[in-house]
Amino acid sequence: MLKDKVLSGMQSSGKVHLGNLVGALQNWVKLQDRYDCYYFVADWHALTTGYSTPSVLQESVKDLLINFLASGLDPDKCTIFLQSKVLEHAELHLLLSMITPLGWLERVPTYKEKQQELQDRDLSTYGFLGYPLLQTADIIIYRAKYVPVGIDQVPHLEISREIARRFNHIYRDIFPEPEALLTEFPKVPGVDGRKMSKSYDNAIYLSDTPKEVEQKIRTMTTDPARIKRTDVGTPDLSPVFQLHKVFSTKEEQDEVAEGCRTAGIGCIDCKKVLIKNVLNVLEPIWAKRQELINNPGQLQEIVDKGTEKARKVAQETMKLVREAMGLI
C-alpha cells in the first residue's frame, strides 16, 4: 500500500541547535518509518531574509545536510534534497503568484512580526512577502498529504490550503489541500532562558564541542531565587529544569526537582546531570557528523539521489499544472 506523503523543510540560515533537533529532526526520524517523507534544505527560503550573506548560506546548507543524516534521517527510508536544485519549485511559485491575491500574503501574521523582529535588514522585498507562496509551492508540488507542525503553526498552513483550493477551483483538481500533522514540540529554552534561537545567541549547537556544551550549560540561567547554595528554588522557574524535562529520565527529573525545592542539591550538581544527558544524546550525532565530514562524496551522493527523486515527482506535477493553465 502506498504511504501518505509528508513534506517538511528547514531553512539553511545558520547552525542547527538542540531546539531544532528535538523540535523537528527527532520527529522527522520517527515519521520516516510511517510515511513517504520528503525532507529538504530550504536554501531559497534562507535568501528571503539572508540574501546579503551568501557565505553564511553556503556553509549552512552543508551543515544542515550533515545534521539531517547525523540525527538519524535514513536516505533508504526518506527523500532528502536541496530546494534550489529542484527548479520546478520556482516555476510553481511563479505560476501560483498569478492567482494569489496580494491581500492574502499581506495578511499572513508573521509577515509584519518578522519584519519588526529583523529590523536590521531591509525586508521590503517581494521575496519576503512571497515567502508563504514559495512555501506553498514546496508542499503542493509533491501533493503531500501532511505537513508536521505545532499547534501554533496551523494558521500558517491555512494559506497553502487556500491557494491549493483556489488553483483547483480555477483550473482542475490537481492539489490535495495539505493537512497539519499535529506534533507536540517540547519547549527548549536557550542558555539565557529565552526560546533557543540563533538570533538570541543563546543556543547549544550540534556542531559545538563537548567542552563548549559543558561550558554553556554550566553558565546557564537558573531560578533567580537560588542565589546561595542554601536558598530553595522552584524548578519550573528554571530553564535548566526545562531542559531536564527534555533530556533527563523521569527519576532524574524528580530527584533534581526535589533537591531544588529543598536546597538539597546545588545548581552545579543539577547541571552536571543535565550535561551528562545532553552529551549522551550528542555523542552519536558527533560521531556520525565526523564520518560525513570525512567523506564528502557520500554526502553528495545521498543528496544527489534524493534531489533526483524529488525532481521526478515535481516534474510530473508540473506537467499537469502547465496543461491546466494552458501552457504548452
Ligand code: SF4
Ligand atoms: S537546582 Fe537545578 S532546577 Fe533548581 S534552580 Fe538550580 S539549576 Fe535550576
